[in-house]
Amino acid sequence: MTTSLLTRPTLSHLDWLEAEAIHILREVAGQCANPVLLFSGGKDSICLLRLAEKAFRPGRFPFPLLHIDTGHNYSEVTDFRDRRAAELGERLLVRSVEDSMRRGSVVLKTPGESRNKHQSVTLLEAIEEFGFDACIGGARRDEEKARAKERIFSFRDEFGLWDPKNQRPELWDLYNARTHRGENIRVFPISNWTELDVWQYILRERLELPSIYFAHRRPVVRRKGLLQPVTPLTPAKPDDVVETLSVRFRTVGDITCTAPVESAAASLAEIIAETATTTITERGATRLDDQTSDASMELRKKEGYF
Amino acid sequence: MNAPQRLPELDNGLLRFLTCGSVDDGKSTLIGRLLYDSKSILADTLHAIGRTSKQRGLDAPDLSLLTDGLQAEREQGITIDVAYRYFTTGTRKYIIADAPGHEQYTRNMVTAASTADLAIILVDARKGVLTQTRRHSTIAHLMGIPHLLVAVNKMDLVGYQQEVFQRIRADYRDFARKLGIAEVSFIPISALNGDMIVERGDRLGWYFGPTLLEILEEVSTDRTESATHEGRFRFPVQYVCRPQQAEDPALHDYRGFMGRIESGEIAVGDEVTHLPSNLKTRIKDIQIAGQSLSVAFAEQSITLLLADEIDISRGDMLFNSAAVPATRSSISAHLCWLSETPLDRQRTYLVRHTTRSVKAKLASIDSRLNIATLEHEDATGLVMNDIARVTLRLAQPLFADSYAENRVTGAFIVIDESSNNTVAAGMIL
Structure with missing residues (x-):
């Protein structure tokens, strides 16, 4: 035994x-x-x-x-x-x-x-x-x-x-x-x-995700170095330059403070490859509300x- | 920044390690160096560190800021709590427990050590083996950390001399022998310059052993390796699954005993004994999420189905070896007091051991470890950071092994029932 x-x-x-x-x-x-x-x-x-x-x-x-x-x-x-x-x-x-x-x-x-x-x-x-x-x-x-x-x-x-x-x-x-x-x-x-680990687990367990985690085209404006989606809640301001880019969300929170990242990753394997080589932390890339101060x-x- | 491909090709498991030392030993710099050289620090974090370093009037980014956590701590310039850091090399995932080194924070090191597979004990090459080194080693030994690695840091400040390293190694071995520490590894490093951490550098040519990261990559992560409890199956029951109302009639009689195998392994058909009843039965099925397995082993969370109907509930134990977990109504243990509120000898406390809780009272304090001199002395009370050998009387028995044999079934915590706070950690002798 x-x-x-x-x-x-x-x-x-x-x-x-x-x-x-x-x-x-x-x-x-x-x-x-x-x-x-x-x-x-x-x-x-x-x-x-x-x-x-x-x-x-x-x-x-x-x-x-x-x-x-x-x-x-x-x-x-x-x-x-x-x-x-x-x-x-x-x-x-x-x-x-x-x-x-x-x-x-x-x-x-x-x-x-x-x-x-x-x-x-x-x-x-x-x-x-x-x-x-x-x-x-x-x-x-x-x-x-x-x-x-x-x-x-x-x-x-x-x-x-x-x-x-x-x-x-x-x-x-x-x-x-x-x-x-x-x-x-x-x-x-x-x-x-x-x-x-989260992405690897999702891949291993074949978990379904909301579609916006994968690359899709979406109108965005650039603010504070982040992408802000243009939505009825977050309309473009008069002097904003609206671009339509291929983006995906790394985290899907409140529309007003969650930013997508520019990406062409349309599958889990591509997302994992990007995550493994990314140079920005998840919060830094996606949260408009955590940048105010270190704390x-x-x-x-x-x-x-x- | 050129980030590496970090996808595990060969998954070599997960290693939890602890770094012991004070700010002066370069502990934060070492952790920063491991994260930085393994490319685990991302651009925005580096940017934030650069900004803070500049605010503090520093020229280069201070890697030690990476491990500098809460606002409360930043205000005081000290670390007050254990922080956990993560990195992966592609073959192995690491969890670093970063415990502050100040004397008054014995409890933090005990906390960090409780889950560590390996401890890196930092020694300043200029200072050699200090009281603090001995203190950290004593706690690491007491907490049963399987692997100790003494990293002689700041080799750059002693001209990378081999003699310095050899002298410290000899001193440490003398002390370790007295303490009963069997196996220790030694490595010369410069965390500041990155020598022998991830890269070998070219200034320690006389050292032919593995780099620090190579040691971490190759050390065994088998947490049940101790020869003394080889194959001793221990399964504390966490939860009983009885889906009687399920639509599937096949489930009406389903009784699954859920828990984690804490040591040993089990196969379908094996005989197991239930405690406290001492009744024997056989394993009918082993499941994870309804899927059957033929065998399961230590650290897996599973569900067991048994051949006979035995009344089993949370807090019970299943085992299968000739070595029976001792049913104890009184325990001798090393106890580390964690709470700011001192021990009250008149009070009844709650002891939590695996999934079982029993009421307990202190019978005696047999001796207290003087953490400065490492002498055992008499004591009448216990306050925060004290480590003592005590005897506890229990209202109901526990099914326990000694901590030296099994770090799970030999460990317990003490809870103050009025505040619900965790006030002490215990290792059964």
Whole structure:
């Protein structure tokens, strides 16, 4: 029954990351009374759904899916979100930033202001509404400096606040998901994945993605060194030069603050080849809201952002 | 910038390593150098570092800024928490745990060490083996890190002299022998100039061993390699899958026991024993997402179907070896206190071991490790960063191995039930 040291198999890096993520998801199921998985239709949360299938099938997921919709998402992505949840036969909850605006809990400084950071308010309202004690998300530590120190099980107080100086120590794979009423834990099963790992996993598992992840032609203008799509929400200004370029999205967030990159990559293999040789980090290339200062993400996280 | 093709052709798994040393040892520079020379730093990050370096009045981009994380830390100019960094060489993926080296942050090193396969212990060639070197090595040894690599850094500042390296190696070996560290590797490097990190450079011609990256590429990632628990199958049950309401009638009697194999391996037909009942049964099927496997091995997250109906729930253990996990109602352990709130000897705490939680009380503090002198001394209490040998009384038994035999089934954390905080880490003796 025992094999020699020489023949004992070891896991490939993707197999290891997958096994770790499944272990984390099952810990949530084992430790938390009322968890939820945040599913946006983006590539990271698409991976989470596949990992949840591997963790819990043939059973149902022990949590519903939740999307915080800014109302400014690409329809290709929200259509995909609805279809994927239906295919899986799992319950999808959608809560909208626009509802928070109607309630008055979100007040925009200007009508055109990005709603991205206001997702935090709507998320906290949804947590309170449903009494969730854990929210599973697709954030990765390689995305940004402030995330590099985030725990896999990250504690938030009853205001949803993250205190970087007061995080629970996290050792081995012994996760502590205990909370008092009103507090919750954010759980990041793919913390240890990089953007390249995500693409490789999507390829290996043959996961379907919203079409805008692949190269397509789209009118854009150049701003702050990034491409801004020209849409009814983000129209061109009078002196803008509108170009129609072949682009793809590396991340698909709120229309007002997610920039595509110029690319001809129309298949997963081509995207992986580009990712492996890229010279710009995912956030740097695609986020119009993280460029303001070195600490933008840290500040938003402290306020309850994912 | 000419980025390399980084697609794994041959996937040689994943290695987690820890770097120990203070800012002065060039730890951040070493990490920056590994990321930079393996082309893992991307253009915008480099640009941000350049901008910050300029603001601080530096001429060249300071690679140590790469590992400089939170705003709170930047304000204080220190690192207060473990940060994780990632790079890949095309054949292997790496996770670096970057733990601060200050004396008061023993708990951070313990945290980073808990998941590390290898520790790089940085020694300044001008200073040799210091108290801090001994402290880091002691913790790395205590935490059971399988591979220790002593990197003698700043060789550029001692004229790349072989004698300096040899003297430090001899000093370290003396100390390691006393500590009971069996295997250590040594390498001379200059993180600043990049000698022997990724490139060999041409100033250390007397060194014929592998470069630092070659060592990382070739070291075994088999985390269950320890000869003492070869083949000892350990499967803590995480979750029980009972899809009774499923539309497929075949699933009405489905009972899948979900978890990760923490050591050893298992095949369909093998006999396993369940704890706490001590009942034996056979493996009927091994599944991942409904697909059957004939065998599964350590670190795989799987679902087991068993031949007989046994009442099994989360926190139970399945094993198959003659070496039975000890059922312990009292444990002796090394305990590292992590919380700012000191140990309260009157209180009951919660011990989490694999997927099991039991209440525990301190029976005795047998000795405390003086982290400066490395002497064991008497103690009556424990405060943050203390490492002690203790005995705990448990309300219910744990199914445990010693930490030296198994880093998963020998480890536990202590939780304060009133704050829910994780207050200590334990290694069972």
